[in-house]
Amino acid sequence: MPPFHPRLADLPREVAVFPLSGALLLPQGRLPLNIFEPRYLAMTMDSLANGRMFGMVQADARAPKGPTGPGLYRIGCLGRLSSFSETEDGRLLITLTGLLRFRIAEELPLAPGGYRRIRADYGEFAADLVVPEAGEETPPAVDRAELLGALRPYFRARGIEANWDAVEQTADDMLVTTLSMVCPFDVPEKQALLEAPDCGERARMLVALMRMGAAANASPPDGRPS
Numbered sequence: 232m233p234p235f236h237p238r239l240a241d242l243p244r245e246v247a248v249f250p251l252s253g254a255l256l257l258p259q260g261r262l263p264l265n266i267f268e269p270r271y272l273a274m275t276m277d278s279l280a281n282g283r284m285f286g287m288v289q290a291d292a293r294a295p296k297g298p299t300g301p302g303l304y305r306i307g308c309l310g311r312l313s314s315f316s317e318t319e320d321g322r323l324l325i326t327l328t329g330l331l332r333f334r335i336a337e338e339l340p341l342a343p344g345g346y347r348r349i350r351a352d353y354g355e356f357a358a359d360l361v362v363p364e365a366g367e368e369t370p371p372a373v374d375r376a377e378l379l380g381a382l383r384p385y386f387r388a389r390g391i392e393a394n395w396d397a398v399e400q401t402a403d404d405m406l407v408t409t410l411s412m413v414c415p416f417d418v419p420e421k422q423a424l425l426e427a428p429d430c431g432e433r434a435r436m437l438v439a440l441m442r443m444g445a446a447a448n449a450s451p452p453d454g455r456p457s
Contacts, residue, residue, distance in 0.1 A: 237330065239357050245339060246351045247274045247285040248307060250300065255421045256287040256308040258329045258359040260408045266323040273344025275312070275323050283312040286333060286351065289418055297338065299347050304422050305335045309351065329408075331359035332425065358429075372431035373403040377438055382410065385441035388448035389415065407434045416440055 249264075249271060256262045266275050278285045286307045294302020310327035317323055333351035342348050379398070386393050398406065411424040411433060420440055427433035 236362065237360070239353060239360060242309065242330070242351075242353060243282060243284060244350055246309060246333070246349055247278060247342065248288050248303075248347050248349050249274065249285060250288050250290050250303055250347065252289045252418045253421065254287060254289075255412045255425060256310050256327060256329045257408045257412060257425065258308065258331050259362075259405065260329045260412050261313070262287065262310065262327045262329070262412065264325050264327060266325060267321075270345035272321075272323060274342070274346040275315075275325060277342070277344060278312060279315065284309055284330070285312075285327075286310065286349065287327065288335070288349075289422055291422075292418070299338060299341055303335065303338075306332055306422070306426050307335065308332050308425065309353075332356040372429065373407055373434040374438075375403055375406075378403075378406070378410075378434055381438040381441040381445070384445040385414075388445040403434075404430045407437060411437055414441070414444075416444075 254262065254264075266272055274285060286309045288303045288307035290301040291304045294304075296302060309330045309332070311330055312325055313328040314326040315323065316325075331353060333353050333356065335349045336352040337350040339348040339350060382393075382398070385391075401409065407430055411421075414437075416424070424433055424436060424440075427436055
C-alpha cells in the first residue's frame with residue numbers, strides 16, 4: 232500500500248486545479264512539474280500549507296471560455312505533492328502523485344492568488360483508492376504480450392528510446408499508467424485514457440492508440456504506404 236493512503240471522506244471538496252493540456256495525471260502515477268507562473272507558484276505554496284493536494288485538468292477546446300479562463304474537461308485527477316524543491320531563480324520543481332479522479336461539480340471563484348478552484352465530486356471514482364495488498368492475487372487485467380507488441384513499433388515509429396529491461400520489470404498496472412502519461416498523444420486521447428473505467432479498458436485503449444500512431448508514422452505525407 233502507498234505510504235499516503237487517504238480515506239474518501241478525508242479528501243478536500245474544494246480543490247485548486249492546474250489546467251495543463253497534454254499533462255496527464257492518473258491514480259498512482261507520478262507527474263513531475265516545473266512551476267514558474269506566479270498564480271501556480273501561489274497555488275503550490277497554498278497547497279503545501281493545506282494538505283499538499285491539488286488537481287490536474289485539461290482545457291477542452293470544444294467548451295466555451297468562462298469568467299475564470301478556458302473551458303475545462305469535467306474529469307480530472309487529484310494529486311498529492313510528494314516531492315518539492317526550489318531553484319535559485321524562484322521556480323518550484325515538484326512531483327505530483329495521483330490519488331483518484333474527480334468530476335467537476337462546480338467551478339468556484341478564483342483564489343486570492345489568481346488560480347482556479349473547483350468543487351470536486353469523487354463518488355464515481357472511489358475504486359481508484361483501492362490498492363491491492365502486497366501478495367494479494369488479482370485477476371490479470373492487461374494482456375501484456377499485446378501491450379508490448381504495440382509498444383515496440385510505436386516507440387520505433389516515434390523515435391523514442393526505452394530501457395526495455397525496466398519496461399519488462401514494471402508491473403502491468405503501473406506500466407499502463409506510466410505509458411498513458413508519457414506517450415505523446417493528443418489532448419482528447421489523453422482525456423479518453425483518463426476517463427477509461429479501469430486498467431483493463433485503459434490498456435486496450437492504449438494498445439489501439441499506439442497501433443494507430445505507429446501506422447500513421449509509418450506512412451509518407453501523401454498517405455501512400457511506404
